[in-house]
Amino acid sequence: MSKKPWDGRFSEKTDRTVESFTSSIAFDRRLYLYDIEGSIAHCRMLAEQSIITQEDASQIIEGLGRIARDIERGEFELDESFEDIHMNIEARLTAEIGKVAQKLHTARSRNDQVVLDVRMYLRDEVTRILEGLTGLCQVLVDLAESHVDVIMPGYTHLQPAQPVLFSHHLMAYYEMFKRDRARFKGTLQRINVMPLGSAALAGTTYPIDVEHTAKLLAFPEVSANSLDAVSSRDFIMEFLATASICMVHMSRLSEELVLWSSAEFGFVEIPDAFATGSSIMPQKKNPDVPELVRGKAGRVFGNLIALLTVMKGLPLSYNRDMQEDKEPLFDTVDTLKGCIDVYAKLLPQLQVNRTAMQEAASKGYLNATDMADYLVTKGTAFRDAHHCVGEVVRYAMDQNKELQALSLNELKKFSQAFEKDVFEILTIEQVINRRVSAGGTAKKNVVAAIKEAKKTLKVEAAENEPDEGKENTPS
Ligand code: ARG
Numbered sequence: 247m248s249k250k251p252w253d254g255r256f257s258e259k260t261d262r263t264v265e266s267f268t269s270s271i272a273f274d275r276r277l278y279l280y281d282i283e284g285s286i287a288h289c290r291m292l293a294e295q296s297i298i299t300q301e302d303a304s305q306i307i308e309g310l311g312r313i314a315r316d317i318e319r320g321e322f323e324l325d326e327s328f329e330d331i332h333m334n335i336e337a338r339l340t341a342e343i344g345k346v347a348q349k350l351h352t353a354r355s356r357n358d359q360v361v362l363d364v365r366m367y368l369r370d371e372v373t374r375i376l377e378g379l380t381g382l383c384q385v386l387v388d389l390a391e392s393h394v395d396v397i398m399p400g401y402t403h404l405q406p407a408q409p410v411l412f413s414h415h416l417m418a419y420y421e422m423f424k425r426d427r428a429r430f431k432g433t434l435q436r437i438n439v440m441p442l443g444s445a446a447l448a449g450t451t452y453p454i455d456v457e458h459t460a461k462l463l464a465f466p467e468v469s470a471n472s473l474d475a476v477s478s479r480d481f482i483m484e485f486l487a488t489a490s491i492c493m494v495h496m497s498r499l500s501e502e503l504v505l506w507s508s509a510e511f512g513f514v515e516i517p518d519a520f521a522t523g524s525s526i527m528p529q530k531k532n533p534d535v536p537e538l539v540r541g542k543a544g545r546v547f548g549n550l551i552a553l554l555t556v557m558k559g560l561p562l563s564y565n566r567d568m569q570e571d572k573e574p575l576f577d578t579v580d581t582l583k584g585c586i587d588v589y590a591k592l593l594p595q596l597q598v599n600r601t602a603m604q605e606a607a608s609k610g611y612l613n614a615t616d617m618a619d620y621l622v623t624k625g626t627a628f629r630d631a632h633h634c635v636g637e638v639v640r641y642a643m644d645q646n647k648e649l650q651a652l653s654l655n656e657l658k659k660f661s662q663a664f665e666k667d668v669f670e671i672l673t674i675e676q677v678i679n680r681r682v683s684a685g686g687t688a689k690k691n692v693v694a695a696i697k698e699a700k701k702t703l704k705v706e707a708a709e710n711e712p713d714e715g716k717e718n719t720p721s
Contacts, residue, residue, distance in 0.1 A: 549574035
């Protein structure tokens with residue numbers, strides 16, 4: 247059992263059950279590099295402000311550097327009795343350099359330290375997620391471009407509605423992920439705030455220079471209120487909410503892949519390397535990857551709800567409940583990155599069955615709206631045109647024919663406004679290519695959208711390049 251930093255006031259040792267119950271080292275160990283980097287910056291600032299001597303600071307910084315290397319090499323056993331990563335590192339530092347280690351915690355508390363670590367961790371992870379999303383968007387745009395002409399049924403209520411280009415459908419997901427990216431970028435700004443100096447809750451009496459610490463750690467901003475800094479986790483909740491929305495998009499795409507790859511649709515085939523078989527039915531090829539992405543959306547939403555619930559009743563400022571922020575956060579980061587990764591690899595290998603898609607779009611009266619619109623151009627009011635074409639469709643169904651297979655004479659029985667030019671607008675290509683309204687599925691629109699997306703992605707890829715003056719974790 248370790249000696250506790252607070253034991254001056256305590257007459258009894260901590261119960262072992264309590265030690266393991268309160269310990270977070272099993273999961274907050276992933277913050278170790280950020281903890282060390284934050285401590286080094288804090289220590290530099292303390293020395294520059296003459297709060298500790300340069301000599302002490304050098305010893306501390308050197309010791310911390312050694313600890314980082316030891317952890318990386320797996321030569322540092324983390325100890326549960328030290329509760330969390332902060333105390334583990336401090337205890338190790340004391341073991342390495344002796345009493346001087348105890349000066350590091352001057353003008354600091356674990357309350358501002360932990361939130362600093364999480365902010366540093368999360369800004370790195372969000373940066374990676376942004377890169378991942380750019381990659382995923384690129385894959386979608388490439389797939390759209392290489393299948394720009396493929397026609398499929400568009401659906402509402404999962405009923406075939408009007409034909410659309412498969413590329414248009416893919417570009418709809420591009421738009422969703424593009425907005426997710428924008429949301430993550432916004433979240434990043436609110437993550438990127440330096441809380442150190444807030445100390446336990448009220449600030450500190452030492453003449454610290456938080457701007458300097460912020461600069462050393464590449465934070466563009468410093469927290470404005472010490473109580474808020476140590477007790478708010480909305481930057482994590484916002485991340486979890488943004489991740490949840492992104493997972494909704496992933497999950498909808500997954501659902502479509504599951505449907506499309508079914509025998510009934512047969513629109514796509516999932517590459518063998520990304521599918522699995524059945525242990526009992528030899529003929530089966532299952533879309534486990536999309537299914538799992540769809541399923542993992544559940545845990546990501548759960549993580550958001552977990553943290554919202556942890557936070558909702560807490561009085562200011564820090565409460566230990568907040569230690570419960572980490573597992574939902576880490577799990578969401580891992581899950582989201584995993585899903586983005588697997589789709590960035592699967593989608594380029596998706597086999598697209600152009601014939602099945604086009605066939606499905608060619609039957610079932612998906613050009614009925616166009617026939618009604620045609621009557622409108624000939625002077626019929628839209629409601630009347632709709633009714634008339636409804637009757638034509640019913641007749642065609644009885645005849646077991648598509649609309650374009652009816653003769654002009656047959657059509658004339660329903661409206662005298664029909665002329666032979668009606669057949670021109672009923673072809674599937676016309677049905678698609680006449681939809682030139684903004685954001686419509688006409689090929690020229692989709693080609694333009696792809697072009698625009700490629701431009702945007704180029705800019706994003708450049709933005710993702712390291713690095714806009716940001717120092718990263720210590721090497
Ligand atoms: N492990 C703690 C957490 O994650 C660190 C902060 C502890 N602060 C305290 N006053 N006990 O929240």
